[in-house]
Amino acid sequence: MxxxxxxxxxxxxxxxxxxxxxxxxxxxxxxxxxxxxxxxxxxxxxxxxxxxxxxxxxxxxxPTPRVGPLRRIAVVFDDLTVCPEAVIAVDGVREFTWETGDIVSAYNCHADPQMEERTLAAILRDSPSAIVYTTVRTRLVEVPEQLYKTEASVVLLNCYSKDRAFPSVVPGDVAGANRATDVLIAAGHRRIAHITGEAWMDVSKDRNRGYREALATADIPFDPELVREGNWQLGSGYDATLSLMRMARPPTAIFCSNDRMAIGCYEALKEMRLNIPDDVSVVGFDDDEIASQLNPKLTTLKFPRHQMGIWAAERALAPGHSREDTYRIVKIECELVERQSVARFPSANRTARVTAL
CATH class of the missing domain: 1.10.260.40 (lambda repressor-like DNA-binding domains)
Structure with a gap:
């Protein structure tokens, strides 16, 4: 290795x-x-x-117990059932606190405002040292009023507030999508499609922006016909890929905004008897565990949940905590994980099957 x-x-x-x-x-x-x-x-x-x-x-x-009182950090999620992988952020928080022996607890509010209010009330009754308020999808949030009143340190993870009243950390989705698209451009592709998430979401807008900026930098005209809106699920990746490959001039590469849609993309291409990556190159986003198990293994961008958890814990437990008027949003780089789903275009053994669809 x-x-x-x-x-x-x-x-x-x-x-x-x-x-x-x-x-x-x-x-x-x-x-x-x-x-x-x-x-x-x-x-x-x-x-x-x-x-x-x-x-x-x-x-x-x-763990080496720290000198002084034990600190307790509560990590509060909006709805882990939507994206169980989001819990990896807790490992980041725990890793930062490991050497001091501080305690980390995680809570899931199941996207229920009343449950969130009750959960926060229960957490605050025990006077925690810090609260990491996190969402499974990167987005703008209205921070619960209870968190403005507490003396505990509060950090927002994977979300941010309009008033910038708390430190917040999010993934660098624009730069990540830019890099994903650039990998395909560097491999010689010019007809690059993009399967987005739901258009109203911040993460979808940011990843689409990164895709378009990469095209512009390479002087490749943006073609709206090469963009399909998905919903983050396998089925939408499958349907979008079928639609793209039935175009008069189908793409030679597809950037999927998450790995689940990339799985659907794989299924559609294989059903059409198209080879990945020789006929069509594919790049995903998030680096879910399944990405390394696909055939071929999927090139993707790593969602930095672990690193975001480390940053949130470090910021929440920083000595001399005092609330500032405004904070800037910190963005963590999404690391490229190169595997076998991208090939140079035109590949030596690319067939004419695509044009026959």
Missing amino acids: HKPTGIKDRRVTMSDVANLAQCSQSTVSVVLSPDSKIKISKDTRERILKAAATLGYSIERA
Whole structure:
């Protein structure tokens, strides 16, 4: 195993180990936990230990209780049922607090305003040190009034408020989508389609903006016919791909705004007997666990949930906490994960099947 580029100058995380070992972060956590009794196959265990050693990830770590009172951090989600992967942010918070032995708790409000109010009231009764208020989709939020009144440090994760009254951290979606599109441009593609999320969402707007900016930088005219609106689910990626490939001049590459829609894209292309990446190159976004299991493995952008959790914890527990009038929104880079779903255009063995559709 070779240490991937892009992490040489930053702290190695459990997410990096999982990516190199090609397994879930949960499995890495089990293998690297000295007290775990869960049985993991010898092959997987050795692969994870080798990845950890390659990256220089510290295995022999134990919490060192800090001097002073125990701090408690509450991470409050809007609705984890929409995107279970969002819980990875809690691992980021926990990793930052690991060496001090501080306590992290997570709560899910199931998108119910009354449940959110009751949950926050219960959390605040116990006088937490910090609250990380987070949404599973990047968006503008109205921060609950209770959080304006508390003396606890409050940080917004994956969301932001209009008044900028709290520190907030979000993914760099515009730059990430720009990079995803640029990967396809650098491979020689000019007919690049984009399957977006629902148009009203901030994340959809930002990723579409990044796509268009990359085209403009490369002097490729924007063609609205190459854009299809999806809904983040497999079915919409499938339907959008069928529609795109039936055009008189179909695209040679497709950028999907998330990995779920990329799975649907894969299914449609394979149903049409088109080869990925020789006939059509595909890039996704988020780096969900399934991305490394597809055939071919999906090139995608990593949603920096873990890094955002680390930043939120560091900011929330910074010494000398005092509320400022306004805060800037911090954006965390979405790292490119290059796999096998992109090929140069025209590829040596590209067939004429596309034009026959």
